[in-house]
Amino acid sequence: MERIRTDLLVIGAGSGGLSVAAGAAQMGAQVVLLEGHEMGGDCLNYGCVPSKALIASAKAAHGQAHSAAFGVANAHPQVDYAAAKDHVAEVIAQIAPMDSQQRFEGLGVRVIRDYGRFISATEVQAGDHVITARRVVIATGSSPLVPPIPGIDTVPFDTNETLFALREKPEHLLIIGGGPIGMEMAQAHVRLGCRVTVIEGDRALNKDDPEAAAVVLDALRAEGVEIAEGAMVDHVSGRAGTIEVAAKDGRVFAGSHLLLAVGRKANTERLNLPAAGIETIRTGIRTDAALRTTNRRVYAIGDVAGGLQFTHVAGYHAGVIIRSALFGLPSRARTAHIPWATYTDPELAQVGMTEAQARDTYGGKAEIVRFDYAHNDRAVAERRTAGFIKVMVVKGRPVGATIVGHQAGELINLWALALANNLKMGQIAGMVSPYPSIGELNKRVAGAYFSPRLFDNQTVKRVVGAVQRWIP
């Protein structure tokens, strides 16, 4: 057994753990990093990267099939599903060196490829190593939730951990779960030539603004995705190639393959948390605002901390705890400025409050301004006119933005900047956007906030009238 003493022990080499390890090592701390499975974690291997790569294949197929409006004859795309998966694997391989053991060892991090478990409040064991650290960061991520649906153990099913390695094209993919992962994969598969049925117990995309979600759902339905809402699953049955999902209301959905996308569960089982006095809650590890667990020397970040589960949140958490663990400075993780995007087509993006949240919180003080893609010249040129941007404003400052439409995930960046820095609408309106860009939507919605104040304002009219009579 090797005993190791270090400044910082990071458990999990995914988005959060790698960011902490890289930052801390480059700032001079001694860092040990444990990874029991693949370097890069979910995002690189089973999440963001493969999903966006598959979406890119699907977009290529969709473009071929829908080019006639641009004067280019439609073609029936010849999709090679296995080759699309090769593309996914190539994309992962291209990005993997950034997350590799070799790169981190080059940064001076001691990487141990084993699972870690607490054996006391101050010690973690990983294989033949016992590590004692001044500070420990748990960044063990989350896994697909497999709910105890009767029959689930008798049928073959995929999750995000197996889907991207599946090489046979599903003839009819049933997806249980209409959240962002389910909807992204539904559209990707329908565009790649599969039949797709989404089975959702509540409303699909129910964490998003309903008006914006409806734009996405309409688009997916128009492309042929069958979306069954209010279909709480009762049981599943069948075998490879013929699977049935029965809903409690009697509806039965039959397909060839089944994907479970019903949520995530925090990876805490292997950690033996009670040995370190670390408490859990339903969604993950209990943390305070500084991301400290109930053991003061131990932090939890990213998906395992049970809050917003996104790569950029794990990266943000890493910055928060580096400030506190390395510099001993007070630090708090905030959520009000964290954006997220669902990469369907059209995309759906949010930062800060939705319209409903702003009205609940601020009542009549919340002003909602909006601008439609249909009035953006670039969107018209590209025939991407579905969608809108809606900004929630209180006393001249944005408190939230919802965007649904082409490149919404890009457009939300500006509002993430505005919320992070408490910018005013006047600062957004003062920006000059290149014409014709989709990004002009951001400026135009800020303009929509000021136009009634300028154009419907009698004082402004009187002042302009007076000045016009006076100036030579």
Ligand SMILES: Cc1cc2nc3c(=O)[nH]c(=O)nc-3n(C[C@H](O)[C@H](O)[C@H](O)COP(=O)(O)OP(=O)(O)OC[C@H]3O[C@@H](n4cnc5c(N)ncnc54)[C@H](O)[C@@H]3O)c2cc1C
């Ligand atoms: C299909 C899909 C698509 C997604 N798309 C996006 C997207 O577009 N944008 C976005 O922002 N987010 C997306 N996400 C979410 C994103 O992948 C996660 O939020 C992110 O990976 C969380 O990072 P993390 O560091 O908390 O955990 P992870 O990246 O999962 O890393 C945790 C690591 O810890 C390791 N580990 C676990 N237990 C132990 C242990 N005891 N000892 C040692 N190692 C351990 C695991 O093997 C893993 O490598 C997606 C997720 C999925 C499933």
